[in-house]
Amino acid sequence: MSGGMRGAGVWRREAPVERVAVAMERWTPPAGRGGPFEIEVRTGKPLDVLAFKGTDLGEVRDYAAFLKRSAQALYGEEAELETLASCPACDAAQPVLEEAFRVFGVAYHQCPACGHGFVGRRPSAAAFARHFAASDDHAAIYTDSEAAERRIARIVAPKLDWVLDLFRRHLGRAPATALDIGAGGGHFVAAARRAGIGCDGFELAEGSRRFARETFGIALDNADFRAAPAQPVDLVTFWGLLEYIPAPRQFLRAARARLQPGRGMLVVEVPRLEAAGTLAQIAHPEGVARHMDPSSHINCFSDSGLFSALVDTGFRPVAAWYFGMDAYELLVQCALVAGEDALVARLAHAIPLLQAGFDHGRLCDDIIVAAVPVE
Numbered sequence: 005m006s007g008g009m010r011g012a013g014v015w016r017r018e019a020p021v022e023r024v025a026v027a028m029e030r031w032t033p034p035a036g037r038g039g040p041f042e043i044e045v046r047t048g049k050p051l052d053v054l055a056f057k058g059t060d061l062g063e064v065r066d067y068a069a070f071l072k073r074s075a076q077a078l079y080g081e082e083a084e085l086e087t088l089a090s091c092p093a094c095d096a097a098q099p100v101l102e103e104a105f106r107v108f109g110v111a112y113h114q115c116p117a118c119g120h121g122f123v124g125r126r127p128s129a130a131a132f133a134r135h136f137a138a139s140d141d142h143a144a145i146y147t148d149s150e151a152a153e154r155r156i157a158r159i160v161a162p163k164l165d166w167v168l169d170l171f172r173r174h175l176g177r178a179p180a181t182a183l184d185i186g187a188g189g190g191h192f193v194a195a196a197r198r199a200g201i202g203c204d205g206f207e208l209a210e211g212s213r214r215f216a217r218e219t220f221g222i223a224l225d226n227a228d229f230r231a232a233p234a235q236p237v238d239l240v241t242f243w244g245l246l247e248y249i250p251a252p253r254q255f256l257r258a259a260r261a262r263l264q265p266g267r268g269m270l271v272v273e274v275p276r277l278e279a280a281g282t283l284a285q286i287a288h289p290e291g292v293a294r295h296m297d298p299s300s301h302i303n304c305f306s307d308s309g310l311f312s313a314l315v316d317t318g319f320r321p322v323a324a325w326y327f328g329m330d331a332y333e334l335l336v337q338c339a340l341v342a343g344e345d346a347l348v349a350r351l352a353h354a355i356p357l358l359q360a361g362f363d364h365g366r367l368c369d370d371i372i373v374a375a376v377p378v379e
């Protein structure tokens with residue numbers, strides 16, 4: 005990371021000094037973006053990460069090697085890469101791309117205004133779309149049918165509960181309809197339907213759509229969400245979507261077009277750049293097997309960049325939830341570098357304690373933001 009001072013695009017916040025599980029905070033955007041906004045901030049989320057990831061680093065090594073080959077194939081033709089002229093998050097002009105670090109030889113850049121991280125020289129959107137449509141391997145780690153119900157119970161259900169509680173308190177009722185964009189294997193769509201919500205999903209990867217069909221009996225739409233007919237819905241969700249998207253503001257505008265002020269809510273989950281788990285990957289790029297993979301994750305967000313993107317596209321942020329898998333990631337990268345795979349199991353007991361510290365200190369690699377549309 006360059007460590008340079010961030011400037012004109014940085015938000016400010018008034019927040020409790022000490023650890024508080026849920027707090028109302030006042031967030032003030034950079035000049036010209038209205039506000040301040042009252043944000044309900046929650047930190048920390050218990051998760052038995054090893055129940056999902058295990059302690060075997062063989063899979064991590066194999067997946068990192070696969071991602072490296074994918075990146076080399078995608079970025080191999082230098083002449084076919086496009087250069088970004090503006091920040092994908094805050095839209096500030098980028099007359100000179102500021103290189104922050106490299107993963108698998110691919111440069112990530114950082115916006116001098118808001119701190120958003122992005123791959124500034126990248127394949128065309130069409131090349132990415134082809135890559136994803138065929139990416140059964142990418143989908144594979146999310147589509148183990150034996151783990152589907154466990155994934156819903158432990159990962160999806162707590163997030164759905166958080167969303168339904170916020171929706172009820174801000175809009176006075178439960179959402180009747182929802183759309184999940186980048187629905188993966190359909191886990192959220194399935195959970196939402198079980199909760200009585202008329203929920204549909206969009207997903208481009210054929211392998212994921214097949215999984216949703218076979219596991220949940222759910223038909224996901226493979227159309228471009230931006231171009232599909234914009235019927236209004238109560239709730240739109242982007243779970244781990246915008247980091248893959250060349251132009252995330254377009255997706256936020258498309259979500260805004262489907263939501264009505266006083267009736268709708270948008271929920272966005274993205275990986276965070278200023279996070280222990282992200283920095284652990286950057287410090288050992290050969291071991292990247294999570295969200296710092298340039299063959300898929302071309303964005304890694306600053307909070308300022310994400311919040312500015314929401315405000316610019318017609319939303320008022322109302323809540324944020326900070327949590328992550330940083331302690332696990334840090335252990336994994338240490339074990340890979342040391343060649344001591346047993347480290348992960350030996351230090352597993354420390355993961356919840358360390359993670360709570362990263363979450364409350366906002367050095368965690370995940371954030372979910374809820375926002376409502378404004379006139």
Ligand SMILES: [Zn+2]
Nearest residue numbers: 091094115118
């Ligand atoms: Zn920016």
